[in-house]
Amino acid sequence: MNGLRRYKRYADIPSDVRRQAQALSAKSPWRQQYHIEPKTGFLNDPNGLSYFNGQYHLCYQWSPLRYCEGEWYQGWFHLVSEDLVHWSPLGPLLEPETAYDSHGPYSGSAISVGDELLFFYTGNTRDACWQRTPYQLIARLDTQGRLTRQLPPALSGQPKGYTDHFRDPKIWRGDDAFYAVIGAQRESLEGACLLMRSDDAINWHIQGEIKTDFTPRGYMWECPDYFEQDGQGVLLFCPQGLSHDKTQRNLYEVYVLCGEPLSLHDLTFLHRKPQLLDNGFDMYATQTMKTPDGRRILIGWMGISEMHYPTEAYGHCGILTIPRELKVQDGILYQQPLKELQTLRGDYQQQFAQLDNEQPVIMHSGAAFEARIVISGKIDDRVTIALRANPSGTRKTMLTLDAVKGQIVLDRSEAGEAVNPEYGERRVTAWSFTSETTVHVFSDVSSLEIFINNGMFVSSSRIFPAEDQQWLVIENHGVSQKVEVECWQLQGIYHDGEK
Numbered sequence: 321m322n323g324l325r326r327y328k329r330y331a332d333i334p335s336d337v338r339r340q341a342q343a344l345s346a347k348s349p350w351r352q353q354y355h356i357e358p359k360t361g362f363l364n365d366p367n368g369l370s371y372f373n374g375q376y377h378l379c380y381q382w383s384p385l386r387y388c389e390g391e392w393y394q395g396w397f398h399l400v401s402e403d404l405v406h407w408s409p410l411g412p413l414l415e416p417e418t419a420y421d422s423h424g425p426y427s428g429s430a431i432s433v434g435d436e437l438l439f440f441y442t443g444n445t446r447d448a449c450w451q452r453t454p455y456q457l458i459a460r461l462d463t464q465g466r467l468t469r470q471l472p473p474a475l476s477g478q479p480k481g482y483t484d485h486f487r488d489p490k491i492w493r494g495d496d497a498f499y500a501v502i503g504a505q506r507e508s509l510e511g512a513c514l515l516m517r518s519d520d521a522i523n524w525h526i527q528g529e530i531k532t533d534f535t536p537r538g539y540m541w542e543c544p545d546y547f548e549q550d551g552q553g554v555l556l557f558c559p560q561g562l563s564h565d566k567t568q569r570n571l572y573e574v575y576v577l578c579g580e581p582l583s584l585h586d587l588t589f590l591h592r593k594p595q596l597l598d599n600g601f602d603m604y605a606t607q608t609m610k611t612p613d614g615r616r617i618l619i620g621w622m623g624i625s626e627m628h629y630p631t632e633a634y635g636h637c638g639i640l641t642i643p644r645e646l647k648v649q650d651g652i653l654y655q656q657p658l659k660e661l662q663t664l665r666g667d668y669q670q671q672f673a674q675l676d677n678e679q680p681v682i683m684h685s686g687a688a689f690e691a692r693i694v695i696s697g698k699i700d701d702r703v704t705i706a707l708r709a710n711p712s713g714t715r716k717t718m719l720t721l722d723a724v725k726g727q728i729v730l731d732r733s734e735a736g737e738a739v740n741p742e743y744g745e746r747r748v749t750a751w752s753f754t755s756e757t758t759v760h761v762f763s764d765v766s767s768l769e770i771f772i773n774n775g776m777f778v779s780s781s782r783i784f785p786a787e788d789q790q791w792l793v794i795e796n797h798g799v800s801q802k803v804e805v806e807c808w809q810l811q812g813i814y815h816d817g818e819k
Contacts, residue, residue: 341361345634348636349765350631350766352764353813354405355639357638358636360636362383365381366605366606366640367379367381368413368437370429371432371609371611371612376402376403377398377437378401380397381426382397397411398411407813407814408814419445420445420472424444425444427487428441428488429441431491431521436462442457442486442489443457456473456475456502456524474518475524475526479514482512482514487503487542488542489501490502498517499584501546502544510538510539511538512529512537515528515529530587532577533591534559534575538561543556552580556574556576557575560572570624573603574604592651599749600770602627602739602780602781603621604623604624606620618646621640622641645658664808665690668806668809669683671804673802674802675695675803682791687763688810690761690810692758693705693758694804695758695801698753701797701799702796703757707763709791717730717768718734721751726750728749730746730770736786739782757772764810768780
């Protein structure tokens with residue numbers, strides 16, 4: 321690149337290059353049915369999740385030519401929806417058009433202000449020596465779909481005491497002003513989150529660093545998001561560089577701090593013990609919004625920076641999670657699948673069974689399905705749930721509810737194509753079992769999202785099974801228990817059939 325961008329706009333990329341990339345991705349056996357994914361190329365952070373002009377808006381970071389030799393582009397891809405489930409793709413929105421985002425619009429957020437949708441995002445730049453200068457930029461979308469940029473930038477460079485890793489503003493409207501949290505790195509190479517304030521959403525200043533008790537801090541906090549829910553303050557963020565056992569935890573993860581509402585006076589945030597947002601293999605860079613009816617909705621990137629996935633051989637990588645509704649109860653953040661997802665339900669089957677050591681529950685689930693499993697009675701030993709299993713049971717993703725060890729184990733070592741095995745193929749979460757356990761599963765062609773006991777436990781993972789892996793098998797290794805299984809086939813989400 322030599323410090324210069326290769327393409328100014330997606331439209332400037334030669335059509336034969338785009339067709340070649342799309343033709344390769346179309347051959348992929350792991351294209352999703354009801355998850356957002358790119359038609360080709362690399363998807364990462366969700367951006368600009370908002371409601372404006374009678375529609376939900378969502379963008380994602382997009383590098384359509386990531387897997388094409390010699391081609392480069394990064395921007396935001398834009399979609400709209402009436403229900404947060406069925407999406408219409410509108411194409412590229414923010415592109416590297418100015419000297420302030422010459423190397424790609426990085427992550428940011430959006431909020432409706434009057435008759436415009438205001439985007440607040442980080443512009444990435446590099447000079448000839450590949451030195452970075454971050455800019456915090458504002459763009460506006462009117463009701464006719466016309467985008468304009470506000471220049472000069474709202475903020476240029478980084479504040480004193482911090483490095484050029486200064487990015488990902490998340491905006492909200494307070495009682496007296498507009499606010500935004502932004503990820504940062506101290507000059508001591510520790511992660512942090514700063515608060516910014518504006519009276520008009522145009523002119524911004526930095527109030528200072530939010531004070532938390534989160535340690536160790538890692539070297540950078542990405543994609544922060546602050547909101548208040550059920551009387552509690554909630555801070556989501558992605559700390560990079562934490563020291564942990566990579567065979568048990570992910571390289572990067574999303575953490576949750578719940579506590580008293582943030583003090584806007586001295587920036588103190590009194591919170592409880594940190595909570596992992598997700599207990600699976602592939603969740604990062606989340607973003608939330610408040611719907612017109614007052615619900616707090618979250619969508620995340622089901623992927624992790626620096627990891628590699630089998631779809632890359634077909635020129636595409638990355639999906640977004642299903643939307644989840646967030647609630648706070650007893651200081652714990654719960655995630656539940658959005659109720660509007662029920663509109664995707666198709667063919668239905670149900671089984672009631674007495675689950676014992678001799679007789680498992682076996683159901684042909686298909687690939688894209690929703691399953692709700694209710695186990696009545698306290699588990700005294702182990703219950704195993706094989707998801708996306710083949711007929712012989714030699715390939716599957718295994719969920720083990722282990723009351724003896726007091727843990728939930730997710731094992732994808734036999735799920736299909738290997739996915740970053742050097743970072744471990746099992747995830748273990750401490751758990752206390754009660755008189756009833758509910759397991760709610762959303763499976764797509766190449767992903768699993770699992771919600772246990774109303775979303776107190778959540779795991780999001782990519783899997784890459786063979787075509788014959790379409791079975792659900794539940795086995796009990798303890799006293800006999802009643803089990804109810806409901807299963808729905810799920811339909812696609814795109815209005816025009818195009819991704």
